[in-house]
Amino acid sequence: MNSTPLLASGPIGVFDSGLGGLSVLRALKARLPAENFLYFADSGHAPYGERADHFVLARAISVSEALVAQGCKALVVACNTATAAAIRALRQRWPMLPLVGVEPALKPAVGLSQTRHIAVLATRGTLQSEKFQTLVAQLPQDLTIKIQPCDGLADAIENFEATKIRELGAHYLSACGPLGHGPGEVDTVVLGCTHYPLILDVFEQQAPGIRFLDTGEAVARQTERLLNQQQLLWNGPPAQAPNGHTTWLSSGDPGQLSRAVAHWGL
Ligand code: DGL
Numbered sequence: 001m002n003s004t005p006l007l008a009s010g011p012i013g014v015f016d017s018g019l020g021g022l023s024v025l026r027a028l029k030a031r032l033p034a035e036n037f038l039y040f041a042d043s044g045h046a047p048y049g050e051r052a053d054h055f056v057l058a059r060a061i062s063v064s065e066a067l068v069a070q071g072c073k074a075l076v077v078a079c080n081t082a083t084a085a086a087i088r089a090l091r092q093r094w095p096m097l098p099l100v101g102v103e104p105a106l107k108p109a110v111g112l113s114q115t116r117h118i119a120v121l122a123t124r125g126t127l128q129s130e131k132f133q134t135l136v137a138q139l140p141q142d143l144t145i146k147i148q149p150c151d152g153l154a155d156a157i158e159n160f161e162a163t164k165i166r167e168l169g170a171h172y173l174s175a176c177g178p179l180g181h182g183p184g185e186v187d188t189v190v191l192g193c194t195h196y197p198l199i200l201d202v203f204e205q206q207a208p209g210i211r212f213l214d215t216g217e218a219v220a221r222q223t224e225r226l227l228n229q230q231q232l233l234w235n236g237p238p239a240q241a242p243n244g245h246t247t248w249l250s251s252g253d254p255g256q257l258s259r260a261v262a263h264w265g266l
Contacts, residue, residue, distance in 0.1 A: 013067030020195035021078030027216030043252030049123025104192030122192030
């Protein structure tokens, strides 16, 4: 379905239901500073996390079509919910396009937890997905995992509602059970929604000493690997380098996206 050839000079398309993908974009820009990016915030349809699968699938296809039509040489689905609902369909539709999705960092958490008690914060859509169930089924038996849906949290982050973010953050963290480094305590919390790393400072204040994991850097490494495999990394002379420019697109309020970009220093 790729009608135009993929070009090394093309941008990397990144999308999320809204602002959450900015946490992934930050890692991508750090790892691939010479690349151009096209970021699409589907804020007009956010949040995805409490919607039906078919809705998220249709949005993911429509947003991806828009990004591919703009000449993207790769696509990063910077949303756990959209990855769970749509990555398979996207791969079928664009078999030649380097495509990277995100999933909660459960495997790294298993390697890092000393207490063998971990928690996952994510949207209902992600946690109910077959993809997530498969991931959990592969975990070692000696591990205790607390799975915590965080209704309303991505929405509060989308709308910069500081008080609500703190209240919901504290509520969902305390629902994870005792946090700490003693026996039976949760020492590692997986941020399974790309919105949540944007409020890492809030979580760290509320649960000092606890390890919070996200997948931004792993996604950036995988994107680099796939581009390299297909010889699509920008490697032209510096004078023609794309220079790490980002184009911003939103299906919602463009002012909200620019505020977020400024707020999170992208
Ligand atoms: N940022 C998205 C994720 O990683 C979802 C947030 C939402 O739209 O509910 O799942």
